[in-house]
């Protein structure tokens with residue numbers, strides 16, 4: 001149930017929430033909040049206006065771009081640029097980083113944003129929850145100089161804030177700055193987000209596992225063994241299987257109801273499908289801040305030093321014990337302890 005605290009008040013009410021200038025965080029998140037409302041409005045009209053389907057081009061990942069992918073991408077890039085607070089953006093829909101020199105054209109802004117403007121694109125036309133994922137970093141290149149790729153290839157540990165917007169039964173904005181995770185629900189009638197999910201903590205002893213089992217035959221043996229373990233009639237198992245096919249929705253459910261969500265590597269996808277910079281890192285930060293764990297099956301996602309802005313990474317995230325169990329099966333199958 002939503003409280004009467006709005007996102008704006010919440011931001012101003014927690015001065016220590018942000019290691020840099022708090023009003024800058026406010027301006028950053030306000031820009032994201034605004035762009036999210038623009039996208040939410042458009043999504044809610046999907047089917048009534050010509051916003052579903054593809055536009056006939058593919059992105060750097062070789063995926064067909066949906067009209068809403070492009071709409072969301074432009075909405076976020078324009079809003080962040082107009083707010084004059086970021087010096088660069090990496091987006092799933094753009095091959096190269098986008099340099100933003102700022103209104104005085106002197107590269108004085110401090111933050112870079114990595115984003116997946118529309119997550120769960122395959123679910124757009126079938127009216128299932130989709131989302132926007134974002135991560136925010138303080139630049140590493142000197143202020144006053146053009147943004148560099150190194151500003152984006154920082155490990156997830158360096159995120160100063162991260163979150164997502166979910167466009168589902170309601171529109172929600174969930175974020176962290178390293179002081180816990182809070183969720184806000186949009187009241188579309190007045191366009192205001194209210195605190196509805198304070199201090200989110202992943203429940204212990206979850207009983208849901210979430211993976212696209214359609215790829216089972218191509219998964220590594222350790223992952224197969226873990227899936228069989230989840231399905232065995234023993235102790236508190238079999239676990240329930242849930243899979244939406246939108247990472248935002250599957251991770252959000254995992255944060256609220258517990259369990260584990262994973263997208264492993266497979267013979268066809270040696271590094272899995274999900275992108276480290278703008279899918280794995282922001283959601284790993286949220287999962288950890290909610291008391292869970294997020295790894296690639298071997299190491300903490302947030303410790304990984306990216307080498308490419310669009311690189312993929314296997315992802316195992318959720319309740320700590322379940323993630324460790326999955327890693328144990330992977331290690332055993334690899335011949336380790």
Ligand SMILES: O=P(O)(O)OC[C@H]1O[C@](O)(COP(=O)(O)O)[C@@H](O)[C@@H]1O
Pocket residue numbers: 063092116118119120121122212245246247248273
């Ligand atoms: O169809 P699959 O192979 O299960 O993949 C689903 C996954 O792909 C994604 O849709 C990839 O994200 P995009 O839609 O942003 O490209 C994830 O949201 C989701 O978890």
Ligand SMILES: [Mg+2]
Pocket residue numbers: 116118119120247279
């Ligand atoms: Mg995505």
Ligand SMILES: [Mg+2]
Pocket residue numbers: 069092116117118119120121
């Ligand atoms: Mg996407």
